[in-house]
Every structure is written in C-alpha cells, then in structure tokens.
Amino acid sequence: MKKIRLIDIAHGRSGDKGDAANVGVLAYDDKGYEIIKKELTVERVKKHFEGICLGEVERYELPNLRALNFILHNTLGGGGTVSLKHDAQGKTLAAAMLRMELEIEE
Amino acid sequence: MKEKIRIASGQGFWGDLIDAPVWQVTEGDVDYLVMDYLAEVTMSILQKQKNKNPDFGYARDIPQLMERILPTIKEKGIKVITNGGGVNPVACANAVFDVAKKLNISGLKIAVVLGDDIKDRIDEILESGVELNNMETGESIRPYKDKLLSANVYFGAMPIVEALQKGADIVITGRTTDTGLTLAPMIYEFGWDNKNYDLMSAGTIAGHILECGAQSTGGNFLGDWQSVPNFAKIGFPIAEAFPNGDVIITKHESLGGMVTFETVAEQLLYEIGDPKEYITPDCVADFSSIKLEDLGNNRVKVYDVKGFPETEFYKVSASYESGYSAVGNLTYTWPGALTKAKAADKILRERLKNLGLEFDEILTEFVGYDSCHRNLAVHLDEDLINEVVLKIAVRGKDKAAVARFGKEIAPLILTGPPSVTGFAGGRPRPSEVVAYWPALIPKTLVEPEVKLMEI
Incomplete structure (x- = not known):
C-alpha cells in the first residue's frame, strides 16, 4: 500500500446551492475513477469536512466524466448574501477536498 | 436550415x-x-x-x-x-x-x-391555493410576503x-x-x-x-x-x-x-x-x-x-430584506500574529457585550491562516506565521447595533495588541442583507409575454 493525496489523481470544482455546497471530483483517468469511487464514500467525505459541513452528505456518480458529485448540506453559514463566511459560496471547497489522503495498492 | x-x-x-x-x-x-x-x-x-x-x-x-x-x-x-x-x-x-x-x-x-415578475401578484397566487413554500425549508411565504423585494419566475x-x-x-x-x-x-x-x-x-x-x-x-x-x-x-x-x-x-x-x-x-x-x-x-x-x-x-x-x-412547475426566485451586516478587517504580524488576532477578537467581543449590542451572528475568521479550509488547513507553528488578517463579521436586525460594531474596529489599533495595520477605507458600514426565497409555481399560473419593439 502507498499513501497518495487526492490531488495527485483528481481535480474538481465547487460552488453553492443555497446553504449547501456542491463539490465535484474528477479523476484524470479510469484507474483514478475506480479509486475515488471506492474510497470517497459518504462517510469518508463527511468526516473529511467535519466542522465545515454541518449537515448530510449526498453522493452521485458520473462514470461518463470519471467524476463524483457531492452535496454538502448546511455548509455555507446560511448561503447567499446571508452568509458571513469568507468563502460564502464554497468556491474553495473542491481544493479542500483534494487535500484528502488515500491509501492505495501499489 | x-x-x-x-x-x-x-x-x-x-x-x-x-x-x-x-x-x-x-x-x-x-x-x-x-x-x-x-x-x-x-x-x-x-x-x-x-x-x-x-x-x-x-x-x-x-x-x-x-x-x-x-x-x-x-x-x-x-x-x-x-x-x-x-x-x-x-x-x-x-x-x-x-x-x-x-x-x-x-x-x-x-x-x-x-x-x-410576480411580486405584485403574490396575494392572488396565494388565494388560488398555491403556497409558494420555501423549497429548502418548507416554510410558508405568508409571514414574508410584505417584506419581499422581488419575486420572479x-x-x-x-x-x-x-x-x-x-x-x-x-x-x-x-x-x-x-x-x-x-x-x-x-x-x-x-x-x-x-x-x-x-x-x-x-x-x-x-x-x-x-x-x-x-x-x-x-x-x-x-x-x-x-x-x-x-x-x-x-x-x-x-x-x-x-x-x-x-x-x-x-x-x-x-x-x-x-x-x-x-x-x-x-x-x-x-x-x-x-x-x-x-x-x-x-x-x-x-x-x-x-x-x-x-x-x-x-x-x-x-x-x-x-x-x-x-x-409542471416554474421555479420562483424571490428575495426579502433580512436585517443588516458589516465586516471589519485588521492585519496582525509576527511575532505572535495569531495570538494577537485572537486577543483582539476577544477584546472586541467584550466591548460589544459591554455595550449591550445583540446580533443574530458574530463570525470571526483568520484569513491567511485557516478561514477557507478550517480543520483541513495545515496549522503552522506561531513563529512561522508572518501575518494574519482578523476578519470579524456581524449580522442582525438592528441597524444601529451593526453600525456601532463598525465603529469599534479602528479603535483596536490604538487600544489593543501591537503590530497591527490594514485599516483603510473608513468604518465598515451596515449593508442590507437580502435573503433568497426559492419556490415552485404551476406553469399554468404564469404566461410569458413577448413584445417586439422596432426603430
């Protein structure tokens, strides 16, 4: 087994949907997609965003784009113009996701 | 073709x-x-x-x-x-x-x-039995309908x-x-x-x-x-x-x-x-x-x-006034930048409390340290931190309280921790908070009109 970071095998994009953030993760190749599909479970992502995401996490698969889409509920401090947060629209959360460390087979 | x-x-x-x-x-x-x-x-x-x-x-x-x-x-x-x-x-x-x-x-x-634009039709729409409940919270629009700034399909x-x-x-x-x-x-x-x-x-x-x-x-x-x-x-x-x-x-x-x-x-x-x-x-x-x-x-x-x-529905995007907010920023530098920013935050909060000011929310963030990624950020040893921006934001219904908050930022420079800068552009002023109300409306209740104009 070896340790990698998600940023080594994927890129992403995030944005706001009301008080929820969406975080899309896109693997660079098919092997990477198999890894993220297996490793990025709802539980894992919820734990990763502990203290940021205060609600439920939803997960969707887009094998056609080698991508997963996550909805992080109750994450943006009320969302829109109500939010006082520096990143009120969750624009940097995709980058935060890519910090995740994974153990994969060599 | x-x-x-x-x-x-x-x-x-x-x-x-x-x-x-x-x-x-x-x-x-x-x-x-x-x-x-x-x-x-x-x-x-x-x-x-x-x-x-x-x-x-x-x-x-x-x-x-x-x-x-x-x-x-x-x-x-x-x-x-x-x-x-x-x-x-x-x-x-x-x-x-x-x-x-x-x-x-x-x-x-x-x-x-x-x-x-259905802003002036809300009563008529409610009378027809369509509640325009908030899609995210399920709440009824009735308590908000007189505060609406806009409502569009x-x-x-x-x-x-x-x-x-x-x-x-x-x-x-x-x-x-x-x-x-x-x-x-x-x-x-x-x-x-x-x-x-x-x-x-x-x-x-x-x-x-x-x-x-x-x-x-x-x-x-x-x-x-x-x-x-x-x-x-x-x-x-x-x-x-x-x-x-x-x-x-x-x-x-x-x-x-x-x-x-x-x-x-x-x-x-x-x-x-x-x-x-x-x-x-x-x-x-x-x-x-x-x-x-x-x-x-x-x-x-x-x-x-x-x-x-x-x-069978159009989405409605409505907005309503929801109080005021203001944001203040101050930059603290080495040595002990984070400790200073935290101390300043504590002093400010104590002053707000002594003034009896109440807010719906006060949020403190340390920009340059961990404001975006929070617990996921690498938290550097204090000695390695060059500078931290203390960002304090408040939101509340009372405009005067939010305005008074804005007057408490600059004084921290002469009455708080040292090596602080970055206060320019005057006192933070209250800005109106506009909240967003998403709802659904049956398509049969709204008719688009296309008008051709020519010169």
Whole structure:
C-alpha cells in the first residue's frame, strides 16, 4: 500500500446551492475513477469536512466524466448574501477536498 | 436550415470581463452572442434601483456594451440574447434604441420577454391555493410576503424562440434560465420539437457549459491551471451546435484560454445536484448520459445527451430584506500574529457585550491562516506565521447595533495588541442583507409575454 493525496489523481470544482455546497471530483483517468469511487464514500467525505459541513452528505456518480458529485448540506453559514463566511459560496471547497489522503495498492 | 450555428458566451455574471463580448464578435465568426447577467440576488438590487428611478432596473452595462458592438453585430448579422433586462426589460430596450440612434443605426428590432415578475401578484397566487413554500425549508411565504423585494419566475427557452421567430435582432429578457439563452437559438434555427427531450437536454447542457463564461475555457480550472495560455486575453466559450444535437465547445483561435476534456468536464460539475435530474423549465437533463470527446485543437464534442420531460412547475426566485451586516478587517504580524488576532477578537467581543449590542451572528475568521479550509488547513507553528488578517463579521436586525460594531474596529489599533495595520477605507458600514426565497409555481399560473419593439 502507498499513501497518495487526492490531488495527485483528481481535480474538481465547487460552488453553492443555497446553504449547501456542491463539490465535484474528477479523476484524470479510469484507474483514478475506480479509486475515488471506492474510497470517497459518504462517510469518508463527511468526516473529511467535519466542522465545515454541518449537515448530510449526498453522493452521485458520473462514470461518463470519471467524476463524483457531492452535496454538502448546511455548509455555507446560511448561503447567499446571508452568509458571513469568507468563502460564502464554497468556491474553495473542491481544493479542500483534494487535500484528502488515500491509501492505495501499489 | 443551417448546417450549424455558433453561439458565443459573452458574460458569466454581471461584473464579468467587460471586453469579453466585444472579442467574441470581433475575433471570429459567430451567429449568436448570449449573456447572463442575473445571479440570485441581482433582481433585488435591480428592483431597488427601479423603485428610485422607473427608467432603471436593468444591467446598465448593456447599453454601454451595445455602443461598442452594435455596428459589428448589425454588419455581421449576429443576434444577441441576454437576461440583463432584469426587472425592466423595456427600459433596457429603450436604452439600446437610444444608442442605435446615436450611432445612426436604423431598422433594429428588439424583443422583450415580460411576465416573469410576480411580486405584485403574490396575494392572488396565494388565494388560488398555491403556497409558494420555501423549497429548502418548507416554510410558508405568508409571514414574508410584505417584506419581499422581488419575486420572479424563471422562464426557459420558449419565449426567446418566439422572439426570434418575430424577427428580433436582440432579445432582452427578465428572469430567464442561463441555459435557455443558449438552447433557444438551436430550437429556432433547427426547428427542434420542444417535446424532443434529448434535443432539449443537449441544448440545455451546452447552455450549462456556456453560462459561466470562461469557467469552461480554463478560468478557475483546478486541474493544471498553469498550462492555461494567455489568461489576460482569455477566450470565452463558443458552442458550435448541429441539428442532430451534437455540440462542439470551442473558442476563438486568436484568444487565450483552452478547451479540453478536463476544462469542460469541470464546468459540467459546477453547481449541480443530482446529475440525473438537472431541472429546467424546458426539460430534465441527464448529466450522467453526456459523452465528451476531446477532438484536440481546443475542440470538445458533447453528444449522446439524454433527457426527460419538463416538470409542471416554474421555479420562483424571490428575495426579502433580512436585517443588516458589516465586516471589519485588521492585519496582525509576527511575532505572535495569531495570538494577537485572537486577543483582539476577544477584546472586541467584550466591548460589544459591554455595550449591550445583540446580533443574530458574530463570525470571526483568520484569513491567511485557516478561514477557507478550517480543520483541513495545515496549522503552522506561531513563529512561522508572518501575518494574519482578523476578519470579524456581524449580522442582525438592528441597524444601529451593526453600525456601532463598525465603529469599534479602528479603535483596536490604538487600544489593543501591537503590530497591527490594514485599516483603510473608513468604518465598515451596515449593508442590507437580502435573503433568497426559492419556490415552485404551476406553469399554468404564469404566461410569458413577448413584445417586439422596432426603430
């Protein structure tokens, strides 16, 4: 087994949907997609965003784009113009996701 | 029927690169220029402007832009479609006519799409048994209805199609989906049946790729962003659409940016929910059906898109006043930058408490330390931190309390921890908080109206 970071095998994009953030993760190749599909479970992502995401996490698969889409509920401090947060629209959360460390087979 | 049409994205939001639409019509051939100006709360800002002056209430960038591009689009026969009419599309059209007169351009046809504004119809709608409950919280709109700043229905592509059929050179709408702006010319040019949901979805997905401007051509790209050429003159996306629903995303060769599988795929993931249910007034598009093929040379083919029938509802976007907020920033430096920022925060909070000021929320963040990634950030040893921006924001119903908070920031410089700077631009002032109210309304209750104006 070896340790990698998600940023080594994927890129992403995030944005706001009301008080929820969406975080899309896109693997660079098919092997990477198999890894993220297996490793990025709802539980894992919820734990990763502990203290940021205060609600439920939803997960969707887009094998056609080698991508997963996550909805992080109750994450943006009320969302829109109500939010006082520096990143009120969750624009940097995709980058935060890519910090995740994974153990994969060599 | 044309073999293909080229639809250029000119703006991703109100405030986007001002020159982008000019480049789109001058640096190569396009048939349509589509521009999205409306974010969720933009309508409330425009409504306030219209309340002050009945001739305002639209994106005033539009007449200024038209002054630069009207001769070119007239000469080349490029049609313009925009939702920048805001809450006053007729005034926007008149302002464009004024520009045309100034430039001695005649024979210009502008169509406006009206009927999306339901702010003055709320009581009537409630009486008909439609509750307009908040889609996110389920709450009833009744306690908020007298505080509403704006309430608009999102129309789709069909009113724009009607406008094009009436011969419009320029179509100015109020609240219309971003995707409808791009889908409409495809329906019009190729005579698509709007019950063919695969085609509706193909055009809708092209619209999603175009709606945020350069976000599909290398802007905000989290892949290898350093390989994106010429950000300074980045090319906005162009959708080359074909009658069978195939779309090729590309850009003008002379401009910067890049179009690859990755840049397009990243934009496809932007602000979506369940990828199988991307709901618009025109269809329900299935993002998991999309096939993407990188053809090289800044061309990416989008094809095989599947879709489903539209729902019976329009989405409503309403907004209401919800108190005031203010933000103060101070920068603390080494040594002990974080400790100083935390101490200043504590002092400020104690002073606010002593003053008896109450807020709905006080939020402290340490910008440059961990404000965006919180627990995921690498928390550096204090001695390695060069500087930290203390950012304190408050929100509350009492405007006077929020204003008083603004007066407590600067005093921290002379009455708190040392090596502090960054206070410029005067006291933070209370700004109005506009909250957003999403709801659904049966399509049968709202009728779009298309009006053709001509000089």
